[in-house]
Amino acid sequence: MKKPSFEETLRLFKLFADRTRLRIIDLLAEDEHCVQDICEMLSLEQSTVSHQLRMLREENVVRRKRRGKQIFYTLKDAHILAIYHMARSHAEECDD
DSSP: OOOOOHHHHHHHHHHHTSHHHHHHHHHHHHOOEEHHHHHHHHTOOHHHHHHHHHHHHHTTSEEEEEETTEEEEEESSHHHHHHHHHHHHHHHHHTO
């Protein structure tokens, strides 16, 4: 297994730095969702959500699973979930 480069790590953190992508990650940290559900929950256009999900998928942050005509998205693995939870926990502790 190749060691990730500094640039790959930087790209991952840049993905987390976008408000829309982070809101999507927050939803997917709780459960899987289809594009339509994400649009409704976040009051965003389908094109916006699809674009952000494509970026997250290309960087291995989310994965998709087709069920009939719908595609459901989840976080790729426990590493992504842990990064999100640790960052959120740190931010909450800093607010004290």
